[in-house]
Amino acid sequence: MSLKEYIGEQFANPTGIGGMFSAKFMNVLNREHYKAVEKFVCKDSGARILDVGFGNGYMLSRLSKKLDAKLYGIDISADMVEKAIDKNTDGVTLNRIMLSQASVTDLPYNDGFFDTVYTINTVYFWDDMSKAFEEILRVLKSGGNLICSFYSKDFLDKLPCCDTGFDKFTPRELRSIARENGLVNVKVKILKEGKAYCLIGEKQ
Numbered sequence: 001m002s003l004k005e006y007i008g009e010q011f012a013n014p015t016g017i018g019g020m021f022s023a024k025f026m027n028v029l030n031r032e033h034y035k036a037v038e039k040f041v042c043k044d045s046g047a048r049i050l051d052v053g054f055g056n057g058y059m060l061s062r063l064s065k066k067l068d069a070k071l072y073g074i075d076i077s078a079d080m081v082e083k084a085i086d087k088n089t090d091g092v093t094l095n096r097i098m099l100s101q102a103s104v105t106d107l108p109y110n111d112g113f114f115d116t117v118y119t120i121n122t123v124y125f126w127d128d129m130s131k132a133f134e135e136i137l138r139v140l141k142s143g144g145n146l147i148c149s150f151y152s153k154d155f156l157d158k159l160p161c162c163d164t165g166f167d168k169f170t171p172r173e174l175r176s177i178a179r180e181n182g183l184v185n186v187k188v189k190i191l192k193e194g195k196a197y198c199l200i201g202e203k204q
Contacts, residue, residue: 032191033120033149034059036198040147042115043067050074050114050139052104053122057084060099064091072109074102105131109139118147123174124156124166133181140203146183149191149198150174171197 037059041049047069051060054073057080063071071091075081081101091097102108104119105128117136126132136146153168162168169177171188174197178186183201191198 030059030120030149032196033198034062036149036189036191037118037120037147038062038066040116040145040198040200041067041118042069042145044069044115046070047115048072048113050107050109050117052117052119052136053125054084054099055080057087057097057099059118059120060084060091060097061088064088064097069096071097072114073097073099074104074107075099076101076103103127105135107135107139111138112141113139115141115144116147117144118149120149121151123148123150124168126167129167129177130181133178133183137182137203142203145200145202146178147198147200148174148178149196151196152194155195171199174199 041063045068047067049063049067049069049071051071051073054060054075057073060071060073063069073084075084078101081099084099085092088097088099092099100108104122104126117140140146150169153170153173156162156166156168175186175188178199178201182203184204186199186201189198189200190196
């Protein structure tokens with residue numbers, strides 16, 4: 001496996017030492033994305049919110065300090081589940097943060113359960129885009145929203161470490177995919193022109 005392939009694999013499924021460092025690197029890189037999630041997430045008292053691909057649990061920790069909500073999260077990496085539990089010990093102990101190892105294409109939750117589903121820089125790694133959107137819509141309440149923040153294809157194409165293992169999208173492409181898969185009122189917000197974007201859509 002080449003170095004570029006290894007780095008791409010660690011972003012997709014962080015494991016071991018490499019996964020720990022890639023997660024911490026993303027905590028620094030993702031500042032604009034964190035702010036976007038905080039802006040658009042449901043803020044109702046008692047809201048149920050799902051983080052898809054939570055990494056080391058940094059965003060869940062931020063939200064737990066700001067919202068009176070029940071926070072849930074799934075990640076495909078067992079190592080990241082362990083790290084996120086360590087980072088959010090109090091919330092996990094008090095059942096305010098519930099974490100599971102799972103895939104976006106097979107979410108372990110009941111229909112219509114969440115007010116918001118959000119994901120930060122994971123959409124490139126979804127094996128089955130249609131199934132992922134189907135599952136997200138299934139677990140969202142009517143009127144609930146999806147927040148999907150991402151880097152544009154043009155930006156990722158400039159990064160050697162993103163040559164392999166990434167399905168890249170322009171903002172227009174991802175907006176079309178979201179609409180085709182059943183989301184309504186889909187908008188793409190510019191976080192940083194030519195680089196970072198945030199897609200927001202709703203379940204009808």
